[in-house]
Amino acid sequence: MATKINSIKGTNDLLPDGTPALKAHTVASAHTHVTNIARRVLERAGAQFIATPIFEEAELVKRGVGGSTDIVRKEMYTVTYFGGHGGYILRPEGTAGIVRAYLQNGLKQLPAPLKLWTHGPMFRAENVQAGRYRQFHQVDYEVLGSADALVDAEAIALMVDVVRALGLTGVRVKLGSIGDPADRDSYNEYLRGLFSPQLERLSDDSKDRLTRNPMRILDSKSAEDQALLRELNVRPMLDFLGAEASAHFAEVQAYLAAWGVEYDLDPSIVRGLDYYRRTAWELHHEGVGAKSALGGGGRYDGLSAQLGGPEVPGIGWAFGIERLLLALEAEGVGLPQTPGPLLYLAAMDTENVGLAAQTALGARAVARVEFAYKAQKPGNAFKDAERRRARYAAVIGTDEAERRVLNLKNLVSGEQREVSLDDLNAVLTELESN
Ligand code: AMP
Secondary structure: OOOOOOOOOOOOOEEEEOOOOOOOHHHHHHHHHHHHHHHHHHHOOOOOOOOOOOOHHHHHHHHOOOOOOOOHOOOEEEEEEOOOOEEEEEEOOOOOHHHHHHHHHHHOOOOOOEEEEEEEEEEEOOOOOEEOEEEEEEEEEEEEEEOOOHHHHHHHHHHHHHHHHHHOOEEEEEEOOOOOHHHHHHHHHHHHHHHHHHHHHHHHHHHHHHHHHHHHHHHHHHHHHHHHHHHOOOEEEEEHOOHHHEEEEEEHHHHHHHOOOEEEEEOOOOOOOOOEEEEEEOOOOOHHHOOOOOEEEEEEOHHHHHHHOOOOOOOEEEEEHHHHHHHHHHOOOOOOOOOOOOOEEEEEEEEHHHHHHHHHHHHHOOOOOOOOOOOOOOOHHHHHHHHOOEEEEEEEEEHHHHOEEEEEEOOOOOOOHHHHHHHHHHHHOOOHHH
């Protein structure tokens, strides 16, 4: 017998409702529900859908995500094909591809600020644990063409709106600002001065960060770095904001306060890459663990130029769909399953199976209708209809076939109603809207 082949570690199948031992973050209908809600919230705000390829030039991610990040240094999946070029990667996030598409396709011609959204799989070769996978899914929102603080505040409010619309309540926004490049330079200088005498106590990764990008030490997950950070009482980036970045940040906060969007100022939010500017935030939830964010966002005014384009201010956020589903499960929020068919049709005799199928095919113009592929006794037909969560069922016998009628049975109330085949679509239309 051939050996069985299983899925790759850290990847998940998204599965239909009713699959045995289904886990919250792998329910396909729940993923669809999240993207439908996100679509509604974001499209009402004027965002348009965009989809970019899942694989891109490796150089795009190196420049777009940053050569000093773990993502680029350790977690990129490269794509090769037999005998071919190997300089492609599976995208680890959505922003770089979207900004590339913006520059490549002249989206600058569209009215600014241009709001875009997408969702889809992302790939990172991380250590697999609960809420951390190698293929995961994000919903992503990006706004290009405005540096206005109002755009930042709206982006944060929209992210909160999406999770609220899903029914999550225990969400906290952690808000920070990383200032302008000159502010960050002076902060990095301060950090170098602080950490250099402690070099021996830093983790190997952080020794490296000290030369490349000291701010990223603050982000370190290593226990030794964390202990040192607590001891050193590091001053926050917010202390180093220049006048312009400070004013911008104050404006963002004023909007959020006026709109009743709650947040906590969090000095630990650092995005150390060159092209990040000013506002940065994360969304947290107890249900997915203290260290794991539901999502994050930030302003990236320097990215377009980094990718060879003109200066285009931008801001965006992404949340992980799997983490959202884990948070919803932790809060006990039930999600709608895919509805069953409005009508399940079966024939009692083999010669009428074709008629049942034909009736179903015609009725699908107005509703979801399923049929039995083999003749069924009424008792079995009704049981099957219930298993499929149908609202109505009908069994065609010789009498119904001759008279061209159906006996629609309401599977909840048990009521029956005779309907002529000619009127079926009109009746189903009416039942569908109830
Ligand atoms: P990031 O681009 O790292 O800011 O990620 C944005 C969001 O995507 C995170 O807050 C998570 O919700 C989600 N995410 C990132 N990496 C993973 C992963 N390996 N597995 C599952 N979700 C992830």
